[in-house]
Amino acid sequence: MSTFAIQTLNAISPVGLQRLDRDVFDLGTDIAAPRGILLRSADLHSYEVPSSLYAVARAGAGTNNIPVDALAVRGIPVFNTPGANANAVKELVIAGMLLAARNLYHAADYTRALVAEQGLSGSELDTQVEAGKKQFAGYELPGRTLGVIGLGAIGVLVANAAQSLGLRVLGYDPAITVERAWQLSPNIEQVTSVEELFSRSDMITLHVPLIEATRGLVDAQRIAMMRPGGVVLNFARGGVVDEQSVLEALDSGQLHSYVNDFPSEQGAVHPRVITLPHLGASTGEAEDNCAVMAAEQLADYLLHGNIRNSVNFPEVVMARTPGTTRLGIFNENKPNMIGQITAALADAGLNVAEFTNRSKGEVAYTLVDVEGEVRDGLKDDILAIEGIIRARRIDGPAPA
Structure with missing residues (x-):
């Protein structure tokens, strides 16, 4: 049986790798044509992407280490794992609030x-402990106001947990999804601007x-809009x-503390900064969850063409139609692309049994199950259509 070669560029949790059937997937760190x-x-920004590559899956949420747009124009989806490490980050944020x-x-x-x-x-x-402890007197969380910027998987968990600790919670996210909105506690107030959130938050x-x-x-x-003695927590991206503005606000007393996960030379030694060594998702549970999710999404795409949680292509999931051949087609998002694709299939004597197309920005993706014999030259005919980026036949475990 033919296999899909998958290159691992980091130590990936064995729990995730176990989700990849070794009769179908060949795993390794040194693969010439993955x-x-x-x-x-x-870091993939300096990586020479081989023509064989179909997809990239990151076991984590951020994709700054991947040239997402450059891969999109080549028809290569990039998958991430939103929510897989959300609880780990939530717990760290709550710990940071208490530390501060x-x-x-x-x-x-x-x-x-x-x-x-x-x-x-x-x-x-004992004497020195009693004499010195006064300088560390802090405050309790109930009655304070927390502003949460970004109400995705992590932000919603943080907001709900903070509300249960007695804080008033404000949330801001103009692009909140319906799913996340349902998960958000009804006691959390959503504001309409970043400025309002800053002006009302401790x-x-x-x-x-x-x-x-x-x-x-x-x-x-x-920062100047915040109440004096405020705290900024950054477990997103440095x-x-x-x-520099934060350090100046700490020196002036406008801010009480800056808690973050991204060490810098200045911040690491500042007396009012609490800097952690990028611990956001550093739990065994989070690493396992991310690896499982990334492996399953990559396998589903390679075997069935389904796209879930891609940062550069739309979500397209379609059940396979028995007795058909599946095609996956990437194209520029412009008029008459669907018409030209279906015309090419009709000219090849193929009947469309199931078809779905979704777009995201300047690109789109089509999955189509066709009935009839797919001749060898069909792929070239589809690629000859102006605006087609990539096309492949998806025959389960056999690479196209």
Whole structure:
């Protein structure tokens, strides 16, 4: 039986790899002509993409390490795993809120220094602990207001958890999906602008991708709108926060703390910054969940042409029609593409048993099950249509 070769560019959880039938999928780190790539943080921007490649699957949510647009124009979907690590990140955000509110990070450093640096013990240690603890007095969360920017899988979990802890929660996401809206607690107020959220919040947490529209979203002007002594939590991407503005606000007292997952030379040593070493999804459960989801989506695409959770192509899922041949076709999103595709199939003497087409931005994807004998030259006829990006015959485990 023919196999699909899949190249792994990072250590992928064995729990996920077990979802790939070894009679159908050949896995390895050194594959010359892969049909699929499975990765976590490996940088594909300098990677020479082989003509054999059908798809890329990332075991994680962010895709900044992948040239998403460049792959789209070649008809290569990029899959991610939204929600698979959501609980892990949610727990870290809640921990960050408590670290900041109760000054726990710096209090622990203080206690450690009393012993490790000053050599105190016994009654001397007890005396110094009692004398110094006042400087770390914090505040409790109930009654404070948390602003959540981005109400996707993670943002909704954070908002709901924070509300259950007694915080007032404001949410902002102009592109919230119906699914996430249903999951959101009815006690959470959705505001209509980022500025309103900043002006009414004691704490801000970010759950948005790093794109041009979100770069530097937290800047000096918006920080100034917050209530004095505010907290910014960033477990999304480093670039969504203008760190220099945050550091200046910490120095002035406008901000009490900046908790983040993206170390920098300045931030790591600032006394009011709590910087973690990118722990967002660093749990065994999250790594397993992401690997399973990525492997299953990649397999479903290679075997059946279905696209789920792609960042550069629309979601297209169609049950296979018995006794038919399946074709997957990528094309530019412009008028009369469907008409030309179906005309080419009719000219080849094929009957369309099932057909679906979806578009996303400038590209579109078609799945079609046809009845009749598919001749060898059909692919070339389809590719000859102006605007067709890629076409393949999907014969289950046999690569087209």
